[in-house]
Amino acid sequence: GAGVSQTPSNKVTEKGKYVELRCDPISGHTALYWYRQSLGQGPEFLIYFQGTGAADDSGLPNDRFFAVRPEGSVSTLKIQRTERGDSAVYLCASSPGTGGGDTQYFGPGTRLTVL
Amino acid sequence: AQKITQTQPGMFVQEKEAVTLDCTYDTSDPSYGLFWYKQPSSGEMIFLIYQGSYDQQNATEGRYSLNFQKARKSANLVISASQLGDSAMYFCAMREMGMTGANSKLTFGKGITLSVRP
Numbered sequence: 639g640a641g642v643s644q645t646p647s648n649k650v651t652e653k654g655k656y657v658e659l660r661c662d663p664i665s666g667h668t669a670l671y672w673y674r675q676s677l678g679q680g681p682e683f684l685i686y687f688q689g690t691g692a693a694d695d696s697g698l699p700n701d702r703f704f705a706v707r708p709e710g711s712v713s714t715l716k717i718q719r720t721e722r723g724d725s726a727v728y729l730c731a732s733s734p735g736t737g738g739g740d741t742q743y744f745g746p747g748t749r750l751t752v753l
Numbered sequence: 754a755q756k757i758t759q760t761q762p763g764m765f766v767q768e769k770e771a772v773t774l775d776c777t778y779d780t781s782d783p784s785y786g787l788f789w790y791k792q793p794s795s796g797e798m799i800f801l802i803y804q805g806s807y808d809q810q811n812a813t814e815g816r817y818s819l820n821f822q823k824a825r826k827s828a829n830l831v832i833s834a835s836q837l838g839d840s841a842m843y844f845c846a847m848r849e850m851g852m853t854g855a856n857s858k859l860t861f862g863k864g865i866t867l868s869v870r871p
Contacts, residue, residue: 671858680757680844680861681798694858729798741788742859744798 640664642745644730650751651720659715659748663732670713671731671742672705681729687713688735720752756780757845757862764867766835773820774830774865776845784850787828788859789819793841801843804828835869842866 643662651657663670669688673681683697687707695705702720707713717724727749731742758777766772778787789801804812804819812819820829832839843866846859 673859678863680846680863681859683858683860686858697858727796731798741800741803743800744790746795746797749796 642730642732642743644728644745644748646748647746648749648751650753652753653720653722655720657717657720657750659717659728659750661713661715661730661732661745663711663713663730664743666734667732667743668710668735669733669740669742670707671733672713672715673729673731675727675729675747677726684715684728717750720750722752725750725752756860757847759845759862759865761865764865766832766867766869768837768869768871769834771831771833772835772867774832774843774845774867776828776830776862778826778828778845778847780826780847780849782849782851786848786850787819787821788846788848789817789828789830790844790846790861791839791841792844792864798844802830832867837869837871840867840869 645660671686672684675681685705686694690707690710702718705715727747729744729747731744733740733742756779785806787804791799791801802812802814802817802819804821811821816833818831842864844861844864846861848857848859
């Protein structure tokens with residue numbers, strides 16, 4: 639079946655602009671995660687959705703970052719007033735949401751560059 | 754304190770040989786899961802193997818096995834019969850289940866670069 643998809647694959651924007659990154663999870667997966675990966679580092683957690691609600695948003699760095707999942711499927715990560723430090727690869731993952739060995743499957747990521 | 758430590762900066766292995774990638778972790782949660790992911794140069798994170806903290810036996814998935822030593826808090830990945838396509842970054846990650854055993858985030862290490870030589 640289809641894996642996790644993310645669009646766009648690349649996004650170049652100017653400092654101060656608003657961007658939206660989209661994630662389409664594996665069909666039937668109730669849990670959805672956003673991570674951010676800087677060059678040479680492991681992914682860092684941003685936010686986790688169980689269904690439509692954000693179950694854990696403790697990783698969002700500040701109030702410029704916001705994410706939604708209105709129908710419990712597709713999610714959008716929104717970044718306002720982008721800064722050069724926001725440049726990174728933004729990874730989305732989904733999982734069946736059944737606990738225990740519940741495995742997160744990742745999308746290809748969106749590479750965000752803020753000039 | 755770092756929850757996941759991967760200290761090997763880069764590893765080299767000859768094709769068809771076995772290699773061990775080290776991972777140590779730190780948690781006070783009695784219920785947790787340990788994962789290994791592979792990230793080739795294309796950038797996608799590929800799930801390799803999972804070990805639960807209560808699992809009695811070490812996990813195996815094809816050429817991948819996890820050497821789980823709970824008392825030492827280590828979860829090393831062993832790749833047998835290395836192939837050229839195994840060249841990639843490898844990340845160890847942990848999920849702490851908490852009291853409810855509910856889903857939660859993964860905490861990743863910094864990763865290890867593996868290069869397989871022909």
